[in-house]
Amino acid sequence: MGYPTEYRYTKEHEWVLLEGSRAKVGITDHAQSELGDVVFVELPTRGAEAKKGESLATVESVKAVSDIFAPVGGKVVEINEQLESAPEKVNQDAHGEGWLFVLELTDPTEIEQLIDAAAYEQLIAS
């Protein structure tokens, strides 16, 4: 699987797509494969704020629960409500329709601390 080069990544297996001052966040294909069939996604409420590294959501599979941390600090402005009735989208299209939420960034420079696609692919290969 090629990891989209326009996305940035975290060591916690999240991807981030910068759109102006906003960032769309999801989990990587590697992450969904490790988790197994996703059965439930607990999304934050709109307006929730988090600093970089704080837990904002959880993704549950049959056998595990995974915390999703804010890859950068910000306020939640959009959430992917489709996941309520179709959590499987996270498995089927982790980098696209399986997106989790959109943050209005507090400090856009934090994005630079994230790794690029090549570095992420190296991370998961090791």
Place this chain on the structure above:
Amino acid sequence: MRYISNSDVDRRAMLDTVGLPSIEALFSDISEEVKSRCRPMGLPAKSEFEVARTLRELADANVVDPSGISLLGGGVYDHYIPSVGRSEFYTAYTPYQPEVSQGTLTAMFEFQTLICELTGMEVANASMYDGATAVAEAALLAERVLGRKQVVVSRGLFPHYRRVLDTYCWAARIAVKELPATQEGRTDLANVPDGASAVIVQTPNAFGTIEDLSQVKERLGEALLVVATHPIALGLLVPPGDSGADVVVGEGQPLGLSASFGGPLLGLFATRERYLRQIPGRIAGLTVDTDGNDGFTMAAQTREQHIRRERATSNICTNSALCALTATVYLATLGAEGLSELARINVAKAHYLADRLAALPGCELVFSGPFFNEFVLRVPHDPERVRQGLASRGILVDDPRWLRYLGIHDGLRFAVTEKRTKEQLDRVVEAVECAS
């Protein structure tokens, strides 16, 4: 040793395979220091015969008089248990491998359904330890949902429910406030404090009185209404779900479990679907197998400790599954009509006794509200003396200390089940008359 299948010959050969010289070598990883501190119990091994005899002697030291009249209640009741029951279920463990646990899982699913039907709720778990911990866990659930560190509880809760609730809430740093009782014996809901996560009411309550919950929910604001109840009474009474309860809990012992000196018991826990992710304990769910056939498995496991660990909704692992099975068989034996009939019999007998006792000089019912099969009688003399007088005639009633705890110093509580005949009840009346 009867429960060990290997002989010395086997053990010798196995030690060789392992490559160790002796049994002692198997414990070389425990330091000599620790092993040397160990002390035996000082008890010899005994034959099955001797142990059976010892146990019989101990059982006989419990005075259980078949011709005696038990009016004991307070959460554990003396109901008739029909003969149907089955032993094959009891050796299996937690259904972690559902393909070989369909018996257990089917029974769990049946139990969950029955509890939903009785309580008028949408989802029930496969049991808690007992009614008391079910109440406590309901309080914790409410706190998780609303985040407020306070619960309000009726004075009419059984003292043993309250004890356990207080302990769990102390640990969770949840304040517990109490609502008083009225002359009717019901919870005084006139001034429910704000800011609680839950308001906890019991019906029938510890005074025996049936609460009227018809307009309570709307007065509670956001607080969850938690109702603790009696499963047999629900054969007759309005299900708490219909009155807007958010969580219904209770003690399932009356459903075919013997008293067994207070344990094991059967905690009931049911709630609305919206709180599914907050429910403690195991739940069985329906699914299909690879051939497309129906089957059952443990559902919503990501709430539980083996996955969520410190973020689990509860730490409960082993519950009261076998007791839940017993209750399921009991209810299926009775059916809805049988349960309704049973409830009516309990009501009739309890009211018969109450009417006759209340007519005795110096006696009256303490509370005016409607009751199911338990009531409190004011007696003209020291209740403890009356209790002892009754006991000397083989009639057992609850220790009045529990009523003193509830604020009643001049009464005795009577619980009447379908097992008491009219003749027995007439003797009770005579005995109370003499003892008073």
Place this chain on the structure above:
Amino acid sequence: MKTIFDFRTGDPSGGVFPPIDVPESTSAIPASLRRERPPRIPSLSEPDLVRHYTRLSKLNFGVDDGFYPLGSCTMKYNPKLNEDAARLAGFSDAHPLADASVVQGALAVMHHMATMLSEIAGLPGVTLQPAAGAHGELTGMFLARRYFEKRGDTGRSRILLPDSAHGTNPASAALAGFTVTEIPSDGSGMVDVNALASTLDDTVAAIMLTVPNTLGIFEERILEITARVREAGGLCYFDGANLNAFIGRARPGDMGADIFHFNLHKTLSTPHGGGGPGAGPVAVSERLAPYLPVPRVERGSEGYLLNWEAPDTIGAVHSFYGNFAVILKAYAYLLQLGDQGLLAVSENAVLNANYLQARLKESYRLPYDRLCKHEFVLSGKGLANGISALDVAKRLIDYGMHPPTIYFPLIVPEALMIEPTECESRATLDAFVDAMKRIAEEAKTAPEQLRGAPHRAPVRRLDQTRAARQPILRYPFDETP
């Protein structure tokens, strides 16, 4: 699916209760309090009922059916004598609120049992109230809270536990208001003592250890670990799930434990019942005894009694005195075994486990190749064709055995935790080894057989994802024609 709700019976079953022999008053309970719709509880005839539950019982695999090596569960044989004991009318009909004078036998059992458990644990205080192991853990955590509260030591908010701990440990700690700090295991599967030392400070309330740990390995530095924690002012909690490994040979109190819980439905042979009821009595050191729950069973001049006076108690964790019938069964077991019997238990449990380990390490990865106690952990990693621990487990069912615990402890990938118990014969163990070896072979030659397993069970592999995504948690009445 066939449940009781699928039966379409004609006449409701009656004939259980005699007709009402007293006058009935219709005004006793006003109409507004009565339910309008009856609950949808089916009534089956007795023959139908018996057949249904007999059929269900045959769908279950239990210890009485075959080998059940579920690690950390100690699925030992449940002696039938214990069942007889619980059925004696003097016990089954004893009411918890009856006057002490009429329940002296029950109180005697509890008192004797508490004494025996105290001796096995090497700790003076005992409560029999907790209804399960996890409940005992919670009680232990409550005791720790009260202990520090009484000392005014309010900053102690952390519980330390190894990364191999059973999920109930952190769950219990959290429920009692603590936060959890995980201590990594070192390369030999034991607590990393340096990591432990570096996290010890005055915010530590207690360490929770399972001894031996969930890898089946006995902490060789146990005395040092407990000494360090105590030095830092913390308490030591031992989870007794694995007591079968050393019962009669060592005592937690001698290893520095302050709190120890038993699982009567594991070590002391009471039946598991499909998930309970169990019992989780807790033993404590002197300094924690004042905080034990009430009431306490004591021996007075006129016999046994329940003492409710204990100003510093944590209160209660159970409606009454604990799961008496379960306690009674364990008591019967201990009376039969005596000290000799306990030694035979740990001897055979540990030998059986080491025997299996020695024979299976040729075919499966053994992450910690050393003397184990009553259980050990294999890893399914490295099996041919990407076959997983799950596949191995499901295929064992086809061989007529219950699978071991899988995917636990979390620190071993594709974990298979195997605990044979002391009851199994060498022949049974050899049959298990043969089955496991065959499965390892099948992974190479017929992986699809494994992935499609079980083939010979009442149902095929069940769809867990669907159960989780579309929960159906009670009978779908409204969808049935």
